Amino acid sequence: MNKEFYFDNLNKEFVMLNPLTPTPWLNYLGVHDYCAIISNNAGGYSFYKSPKSFRILRYRYNNIPMDRPGRYIYIKEKNDFWSTSWLPTKRDLNKYKYISVHGLGYTKIYCEHNGIKSEVLYFVPLEENLELWVLTIENKSKKERKIDIFSYAEFCLFDAMGDLTDLQYILNIATTDITKNEILDYKCLFADGEVKQVFAFTTKKIKGFDGEREIFIGDYNDESSPSAVVKGRCFNSVLRGGNPIAAFHLNVGLKPNSVEKIVFCIGVGDALKEGVKYKKKYSCFENVEKEFKKLKNYWQTILDKFQVQTPDDNFNTIFNIWLQYQCHTTFKWSRSASYYETGTHRDGLGYRDSNQDLLSVVHAEPQRVRNRILALGSAIYKEGCACHTFQPITNTGTGGTDYSDDHLWFVLSVTSYIKETGDFSILDEKIPFFDGGESTVFERLKVVLNYGLKQRGQHGLSLSLRADWNDCLNLEYGGESVWTTQLLYKA
Structure with missing residues (x-):
């Protein structure tokens, strides 16, 4: 078995023990209309049906530093902070334990730092136009811990080509608001396509939020040390033109060996309709588990349609799991979007x-x-x-x-x-x-x-x-x- 990555046939997962892969290794989440592309370091972007016309999350291609932005969760305790994925904070791997797993329709990223263990499960429910980030956080130490959690995602809204070539226009038409239900609501003025609004929420009571990138990140700064995380608070910014983001700030207290589960969601629709509906649904964690089980059953049913057994175990692994998964992924998304095919040319x-x-x-x-x-x-x-x-x-x-x-x-x-x-x-x-x-x-x-x-x-x-x-x-x-x-x- 390779010491840095291997195939786990029992769980049908590809396991990465080192975040420093030769290039970001991607997974495609989503079966129908909503696609979330995610790397082993939580980088990537999302779109609804079309990566050109209905882009949800933003991505900067051929960028230095590479693989930015992404779906980030930060943990802060006193003056120390880190991210649940190795990027963007890039903590010392001698002190930061990391495992990333690409499964069939989902990605999990595990980390452990200073006695705090986390797992983030990313997936797109089968019949819904949204993505879930499911954070499980555990106190492995013998003392009570009080931590701050910050989430971060950057939006495109919705014209990916315009976002790259006519930024001044994009900066003039994006808006964010917060509802009384603590759901962030995103609109794009003059949107003439099928998608006109998206929403974001978390299932835990928030301490604060930000909807404007420059406020959360800070001037001349980047995602590795956002101003809000460093200062330990969000600034409750809404947006009337600019770069829209979804950032939430939560306070969590963890007794020794205790576990807390928190769900973050980004989806297509009106915050006061679809947003309220899905926040109510996923505030019950049993519904998260049901949707994840449905997803796993879907892929098992697909694979069960055709299996081979040969004397070569490696061939069986590739053919029975990963080649089929790759074929279904290209069938669904037709190679129209990746880190190299931007989704703006061949739509x-x-x-x-x-x-x-x-x-x-x-x-x-x-x-x-x-x-x-x-x-x-x-x-x-x-x-x-x-x-x-x-x-x-x-x-x-x-x-x-x-x-x-x-x-x-x-x-x-x-x-x-x-x-x-x-x-x-x-x-x-x-x-x-x-x-x-x-x-x-x-x-x-x-x-x-x-x-x-x-x-x-x-x-x-x-x-x-x-x-x-x-x-x-x-x-x-x-x-x-x-x-x-x-x-x-x-x-």
């Missing part, structure tokens, strides 16, 4: 990629695959070519006649779905063309194949056009592709 579905992604999960989630196939079919033009990227939310796309292979993957998707499910009725479904009109899926397949047969060069092989599966090929006009010819033959 939505890569056409080729998404057709490929569904091939690996059709056995486990046939209905979701069926819905995805119908969406991808509507990104095909009447002449038979397909968009290179497609956003079903807005029915917009890019590309068309310039890639030689995109449209052909649709044939493989439909036929693979039918072979797996026996559902021939999908062929009778009527779906729109991208440029107007409609046809059945069966007619769509014929249009695609006829277009592919027409796009051939002087040797009878498929024209490569701008590119085939090798996006960077970029041959001159008239170039032919053996690869696309093979795909056409298979289709």
Whole structure:
């Protein structure tokens, strides 16, 4: 077993004992519309449906220091303070015990410092558009401890491209308020999309809060030593333009060997409606446990659909757990957001990629695959070519006649779905063309194949056009592709 990280097959977790990984190692939390990307040091960001249009939490790409900001919880006792994840405070690892665990749909980060042990469980409930940070804090010493706890998250609200390229506008339209229920309410003036508000709360009575980044962090400062944490109090700041955050200050008293559980939540919706509803729900810790159990059962059901046993234990581990988890993650989020793909350029579905992604999960989630196939079919033009990227939310796309292979993957998707499910009725479904009109899926397949047969060069092989599966090929006009010819033959 590696001394710094290993696979825990019993719990289906990847365990990291050293926070200094070669690069931040990420997990994707969320099954339906809400996605939370989180690193082994609690860095990352969140979005609802679209990382471009409905970004919730902010992230600074290619940044020094790396992997900022994130979902941070600070613990302060007298003049000493640290974070429950190694970042951002970066305490001496000889005195700070750290373990980070990426599980199926959740991440846990453990730390122990000066007799205080903490665990933070991060997950997105199956049917809800929110994320939970579940803090369990334990006094391992023989004396009573009085500590202050601060939470911190930084918002984008909601236009990720504008946040990067038109910051002055973003700084003028963000607002934060606090309700009588101690729920922070975030609005973006002139928001014209599906998401117009988000909320944040904690289930414990708060001592204070902050909604403005510069107030909480302090001038010429950063997340490693926020002014509010150093001074031991928040400043109850609301925002009328600026950089919105969610920061809460709590007082906790811990008797020897006692344990306290606190939930922090960020979600999509109105603080006075959804915020009140979910604060009431998750103030009962049994509901947190029920939702986490539902999440674990969901992933177990997915994995149980297909298992193999070979003489190679390492192969079994990768194939039966982590390869399947990776395939479902790419199917759900279509590689549209990471620390390197910012989610602002390729928003939505890569056409080729998404057709490929569904091939690996059709056995486990046939209905979701069926819905995805119908969406991808509507990104095909009447002449038979397909968009290179497609956003079903807005029915917009890019590309068309310039890639030689995109449209052909649709044939493989439909036929693979039918072979797996026996559902021939999908062929009778009527779906729109991208440029107007409609046809059945069966007619769509014929249009695609006829277009592919027409796009051939002087040797009878498929024209490569701008590119085939090798996006960077970029041959001159008239170039032919053996690869696309093979795909056409298979289709």
